Amino acid sequence: MQVFNPYDMAVQQFELAADKLELSEDMREILRKPKRELTVNFPVRFDSGRIKTMTGYRVQHNVNRGPAKGGIRYSPDVTLDEVKALAMWMTWKCAVVGIPYGGAKGGVICDPKDMTASELERMTRRFTTEISIVIGPHSDIPAPDVNTNSQVMAWMMDTYSMHAGFSVPAVVTGKPLSIGGSEGRNEATATGVLFTTRRAAQRIGMPLKGARVSLQGFGNAGSGAARLFHAEGCKIVAVSDSAGGLYNESGLDPVAVQRHKLVHGTVATYPQGQRVSIPDVLTVPCDILIPAATEGMITQHNAEQVQARIIAEAANGPTTPEADVILFKKGSLVIPDILANAGGVTVSYFEWVQDLQSLFWDNTEITSRLEVIMNKAFDAVADQADLYNCDMRLGANMLAISRVAEATQIRGIYP
Numbered sequence: 001m002q003v004f005n006p007y008d009m010a011v012q013q014f015e016l017a018a019d020k021l022e023l024s025e026d027m028r029e030i031l032r033k034p035k036r037e038l039t040v041n042f043p044v045r046f047d048s049g050r051i052k053t054m055t056g057y058r059v060q061h062n063v064n065r066g067p068a069k070g071g072i073r074y075s076p077d078v079t080l081d082e083v084k085a086l087a088m089w090m091t092w093k094c095a096v097v098g099i100p101y102g103g104a105k106g107g108v109i110c111d112p113k114d115m116t117a118s119e120l121e122r123m124t125r126r127f128t129t130e131i132s133i134v135i136g137p138h139s140d141i142p143a144p145d146v147n148t149n150s151q152v153m154a155w156m157m158d159t160y161s162m163h164a165g166f167s168v169p170a171v172v173t174g175k176p177l178s179i180g181g182s183e184g185r186n187e188a189t190a191t192g193v194l195f196t197t198r199r200a201a202q203r204i205g206m207p208l209k210g211a212r213v214s215l216q217g218f219g220n221a222g223s224g225a226a227r228l229f230h231a232e233g234c235k236i237v238a239v240s241d242s243a244g245g246l247y248n249e250s251g252l253d254p255v256a257v258q259r260h261k262l263v264h265g266t267v268a269t270y271p272q273g274q275r276v277s278i279p280d281v282l283t284v285p286c287d288i289l290i291p292a293a294t295e296g297m298i299t300q301h302n303a304e305q306v307q308a309r310i311i312a313e314a315a316n317g318p319t320t321p322e323a324d325v326i327l328f329k330k331g332s333l334v335i336p337d338i339l340a341n342a343g344g345v346t347v348s349y350f351e352w353v354q355d356l357q358s359l360f361w362d363n364t365e366i367t368s369r370l371e372v373i374m375n376k377a378f379d380a381v382a383d384q385a386d387l388y389n390c391d392m393r394l395g396a397n398m399l400a401i402s403r404v405a406e407a408t409q410i411r412g413i414y415p
Contacts, residue, residue: 006082007084009085009317014028014032014088018031020388020390020394020398021401034061034062034084035061035062036060038058039055039056040057040058041053042054042127043126044122047116054108054123054127055109056106056130057107058104058134059080060087060102060103061091063102063139063140064411065404066094066099068101068139069090069345069349070104070105071086071106071142071144071146071148072108072143072148073107073146074108074120074152078108083105083107084105085317086105086316088103089103089317089338090102090103090104091400092404093337093400094345095399095400095403096400097339097342097346098376099346101349102404107145108123121155124152124155125155128155129163135171136160136168141173141348142172143344153174153176156172157175173349175351180351181351182347182354182366183361184367185344187228189314189341190220190224191228191343192341192370193340194228194229194232195343195370195378196339196378197290199378200312200333203333203382206310208232209233211288212287212288213229213290214236214288214289216281216282217240217290217292217314218241218261219293221341222314223254225292226239226254226258227254236253237252238284239254240278244267245277245278245280246270247276247280252272256272257270279302283305285307286307287309287310289306289311290313291315292315294315295315295318296317296320297315298311298318298319298323299320299322300322300323303326304330306330308332309333311333311334313334313336314337316337336396336397338396338400339396342377347370
């Protein structure tokens with residue numbers, strides 16, 4: 001059985017777009033590889049008194065359009081190839097929505113569910129110190145990702161600031177409001193998914209009200225999207241998390257499901273629904289599918305069974321290139337990850353701008369600015385896909401890669 005490699009998939013997607021753009025081999029040579037890969041091995045003292053050496057990564061893919069930007073994830077499954085892929089996708093994501101960032105990503109190999117709060121704090125602070133040689137408010141700005149949150153960002157910001165000798169709130173985004181965070185950041189990814197899905201529904205003439213929605217993954221993005229789509233009049237028919245899935249054709253109350261998860265640790269045991277497997281959540285009868293878990297979930301083996309008319313990728317890299325071909329032939333509209341979930345990095349950009357100028361906006365202004373950017377990006381990607389008669393992922397990648405290639409060409413190669 002072939003092992004799924006997200007970096008191979010990211011490069012494959014890049015080459016498909018580069019072929020369509022007729023990009024020169026010299027430009028491909030620059031853009032297909034990360035600019036910088038940092039691997040750190042560092043000791044952490046656990047509560048038991050035992051010291052463990054942890055391994056972490058920070059990868060900067062490209063910084064020709066601005067400082068590197070990307071999340072930090074804590075997971076036992078973190079690999080350098082995964083981080084490289086995510087950094088590349090971040091480059092395209094920032095370019096497709098037109099914000100002045102390059103792409104980065106980071107991670108630590110650990111199981112945060114088996115660690116206490118004090119152990120997580122010590123690990124975070126030591127990891128921040130190790131990668132402080134590459135991060136900074138004008139060089140590389142981390143953010144939350146899988147198994148990290150505003151508290152982790154607060155520890156990172158404080159650690160970096162202690163080394164600087166003064167507060168540097170703009171070194172990370174996704175912070176608590178009390179130390180320079182932004183209104184609207186927690187729900188930004190889900191809000192961006194809603195805005196792009198609303199645009200996609202208009203494009204294919206499908207009413208959003210009454211649409212059946214299935215969500216794979218019930219973390220921050222998935223649970224937030226469930227609440228927002230439910231408020232729009234959609235019917236949430238299926239949800240899942242790492243422990244299993246749940247299906248109810250009559251609809252689920254996402255707030256009640258979230259409360260159940262907080263108490264019982266999973267959505268799968270919620271009583272008002274039929275328990276299903278995690279893969280089943282991708283193929284249940286629905287109009288809108290939101291994969292909000294991890295990479296490589298929709299493949300050539302299950303794409304034919306996907307029934308949704310719109311697939312809005314709240315997760316990074318959930319659909320393989322082989323599955324893209326099948327879905328496009330079927331007439332399913334895939335809103336690619338670098339567009340669908342770009343609400344998070346866009347509001348991170350807003351947070352960074354607010355921190356740098358020490359002037360903050362209210363939630364109404366944040367949401368309004370986000371909607372303008374997401375709608376403009378969706379329309380530009382849709383136009384590109386129409387022009388080249390291709391799926392929206394290829395259209396988005398072509399648009400993003402052409403923008404990064406232009407910046408690279410104009411800046412030239414130093415020396």
